[in-house]
Every structure is written in C-alpha cells, then in structure tokens.
Amino acid sequence: xxxxxxxxxxxxxxxxxxxxxxxxxxxxxxxxxxxxxxxxxxxxxxxxxxxxxxxxxxxxxxxxxxxxxxxxxxxxxxxxxxxxxxxxxxxxxxxxxxxxxxxxxxxxxxxxxxxxxxxxxxxxxxxxxxxxxxxxxxxxxxxx
Amino acid sequence: xxxxxxxxxxxxxxxxxxxxxxxxxxxxxxxxxxxxxx
Numbered sequence: 194x195x196x197x198x199x200x201x202x203x204x205x206x207x208x209x210x211x212x213x214x215x216x217x218x219x220x221x222x223x224x225x226x227x228x229x230x231x232x233x234x235x236x237x238x239x240x241x242x243x244x245x246x247x248x249x250x251x252x253x254x255x256x257x258x259x260x261x262x263x264x265x266x267x268x269x270x271x272x273x274x275x276x277x278x279x280x281x282x283x284x285x286x287x288x289x290x291x292x293x294x295x296x297x298x299x300x301x302x303x304x305x306x307x308x309x310x311x312x313x314x315x316x317x318x319x320x321x322x323x324x325x326x327x328x329x330x331x332x333x334x335x336x337x
Numbered sequence: 338x339x340x341x342x343x344x345x346x347x348x349x350x351x352x353x354x355x356x357x358x359x360x361x362x363x364x365x366x367x368x369x370x371x372x373x374x375x
Contacts, residue, residue, distance in 0.1 A: 311353030
C-alpha cells in the first residue's frame with residue numbers, strides 16, 4: 194500500500210501520475226490555505242481514478258481519536274481513498290505508521306527540505322507508538 | 338496546544354529516507370518506490 198500525508202506531497206505524486214492508495218490532506222500547504230481540492234479532482238480525472246472520500250477533524254499539534262478511527266477504517270479500502278482533515282493533518286502520519294500493513298510505504302513532507310519515504314516495519318511502528326503516546330497524554334505538549 | 342520542543346526536534350528529523358526537494362524527479366521517485374517494492 195502506498196499512502197501520502199500532506200497536500201504538497203500528494204500533489205507531487207499525482208503530478209507524476211502516481212495515485213496513492215490513501216492520501217491525507219487538509220487543504221493547506223505550510224499552513225497557508227490552498228484550493229487543492231479542484232486540482233486533486235482534475236489530476237485524479239486525468240489519471241482515470243475514482244476516489245472515495247472520508248473526512249475527520251484534528252486540531253493542530255494533536256492526534257484525535259476520531260482521526261485514528263477514520264484512518265483505521267480507510268485502511269480497509271477499497272482504494273484509493275482521500276481523507277480530508279478539518280484542522281491539521283501533519284501528525285497523522287504517526288497513526289498511519291502504526292496501523293498500515295507491513296511493507297507499506299508512507300510518504301510525507303518535510304517542510305522546506307523534501308519528502309520522506311518510510312517503509313513500514315516494526316521499528317518505525319514502535320517509534321510512532323511512543324510518539325503518539327507522548328503527544329496524546331500531553332507529555333509532549335506545553336501550554337502557552 | 339503547542340508541541341513540546343523535544344517532540345518537535347524528533348519530528349523535524351526524517352523518520353525515513355529523505356529525498357531533497359531539488360532531487361525529487363518522477364524517475365527518482367519511481368526508482369525508489371520500485372526498490373521498496375511498492
């Protein structure tokens with residue numbers, strides 16, 4: 194399974210004619226609103242793929258239970274599936290690392306640097322679980 | 338809610354193979370995905 198997280202990363206793959214099985218976007222690029230929905234639709238049309246749509250909300254700097262549930266559901270397919278996140282999708286690569294089947298490939302953007310390609314194995318799953326635990330328990334947050 | 342600087346530092350480090358913006362091409366991406374048997 195191939196999945197992408199982020200508008201710019203997904204846009205890049207679609208522009209190369211590669212349609213991810215699952216892509217998670219929030220309609221923003223580097224926190225700036227971008228009207229990517231229409232572009233995605235055109236590109237998918239060009240690639241002759243029909244996509245299912247799901248959505249969830251997820252606050253910035255958090256990983257909501259609802260987002261986790263939607264990703265879990267999306268992983269059952271049938272693909273391709275687009276998850277639109279109301280809020281911010283940046284941290285949702287982490288639950289994807291945990292729940293995606295072995296040997297899946299997840300691609301996410303590293304702002305101003307490039308894109309990161311992750312092949313799912315037990316090591317990355319463990320790292321992601323640890324980070325999710327800290328973030329969700331508030332151990333990884335501070336209040337302003 | 339703001340992430341703790343320690344978590345931000347961890348997340349700033351790529352958790353996988355980083356392909357730099359200047360190096361991203363359709364060919365490079367295709368080869369990488371092929372190598373990963375994707």
